[in-house]
Amino acid sequence: xxxxxHKPSNEAGFWLLFSAGGVVAAVLIPIHLxxxxxxxxxxxxxxxxxxxxxxxxRSPIAKLYLFVFCALPLFHWAHRFRFTLYDGLQVxxxxxxxxxxxxxxxxLGTVLAAHLLWKI
Amino acid sequence: MTAEAKPTVARYTEFHPRWxxxxxxxxxxxxxxxxxxxxxxxxSSVFVAIFVVETLFMLSALKGGPQAYADFQNTMASSLMIAxxxxxxxxxxxxxxxWFNLAPRAMPVRMGGKRVPEFLVAAxxxxxxxxxxxxxxxxxxxxP
Numbered sequence: 001x002x003x004x005x006h007k008p009s010n011e012a013g014f015w016l017l018f019s020a021g022g023v024v025a026a027v028l029i030p031i032h033l034x035x036x037x038x039x040x041x042x043x044x045x046x047x048x049x050x051x052x053x054x055x056x057x058r059s060p061i062a063k064l065y066l067f068v069f070c071a072l073p074l075f076h077w078a079h080r081f082r083f084t085l086y087d088g089l090q091v092x093x094x095x096x097x098x099x100x101x102x103x104x105x106x107x108l109g110t111v112l113a114a115h116l117l118w119k120i
Numbered sequence: 121m122t123a124e125a126k127p128t129v130a131r132y133t134e135f136h137p138r139w140x141x142x143x144x145x146x147x148x149x150x151x152x153x154x155x156x157x158x159x160x161x162x163x164s165s166v167f168v169a170i171f172v173v174e175t176l177f178m179l180s181a182l183k184g185g186p187q188a189y190a191d192f193q194n195t196m197a198s199s200l201m202i203a204x205x206x207x208x209x210x211x212x213x214x215x216x217x218x219w220f221n222l223a224p225r226a227m228p229v230r231m232g233g234k235r236v237p238e239f240l241v242a243a244x245x246x247x248x249x250x251x252x253x254x255x256x257x258x259x260x261x262x263x264p
Contacts, residue, residue, distance in 0.1 A: 003208075022215075022219050023166045023232040025165075025215060025216075025219075026215060026216040026220060026245075026246060026249070027216075027220040027245075027249050027252050028176070028252065028256070029168060029171055029212050029216075030209070030212055030213060030249075030253065031252070031253040031256045031257055032171070032209060032256065033171050033205065033209050033212055035256075035257065035260055036174070036175075036178065036196065036211060037171065037174065037201075037202075037205030037208065037209060038202070038205055038209060039196040040193075040196070041193070041196040041201070041202060041205075042197075042202065045261060046261070046263075047193070048261070050182070050186045050190075051180045053182060054182050054246070056214070056259070057179065057182055062263065065218065066175070066179065067174065069172075070149065070172050070176060070251070071173060073168050073172050073225035074169060074172055075257075076165055076166055076168060077165040077166065077169035077172075077207070079165075080162045080164075080165060081162075081165055081169075083162070084159065084163060084165075084175050086164040086246055088149060088159055088162075089146060090144070092148055105169075107172070109169075109172060112176055113176060116176065116180055116183055117179065119183055120179060120183045120184060
């Protein structure tokens, strides 16, 4: 084991995204998941109409909201999943592949969300 | 090694002992409840991501028109998606509760030289959660 020179890292930025995404996921996802994933499909509550949802999604504030709703939790996932694979499976030799998969996936989802919200 | 080949700057590696790092089993997290809870908490992020992907599908369906959205609704009502969403919901609730309860540990608040009890630091998080959830629910359930 050598004493490598200490390199400045980007971890702080990734950690901030993880942390902000954790807050967004904790506060916003439960109600969305409860309504769209359970209550509406199971008929517990009346579904909003297609036209109403579309008009909501087209308002600028909702677009910003939905962008944050999608982007930040994806980076939260990327951070946690990366370290779960590092520590849980101890696959050190695959670190770079895991990093690319996690943050690449989060970035892809973010771009997709921006594209959909732009065109909706 | 010849005298010329020796590095001129000492790097202090030659006599450094190897780190003591015993091999840990890949299944280290299975033995104890706390470790299992830690791994499950970290894995909750997978279910967070799954629901974001579902939301992206919903936005795509909304963009695609009424028929595409009706198809999306039918898919969401399939027993496979309901089962997946039940699991997702439990994991996301687990994330919410562990995340809120972590706040007082990450940021211990002191007032008058005493530490504010943890539940008082976590309480505003829960209050915010309730207010936001009620607002989102109201917005989606009201009939315009």
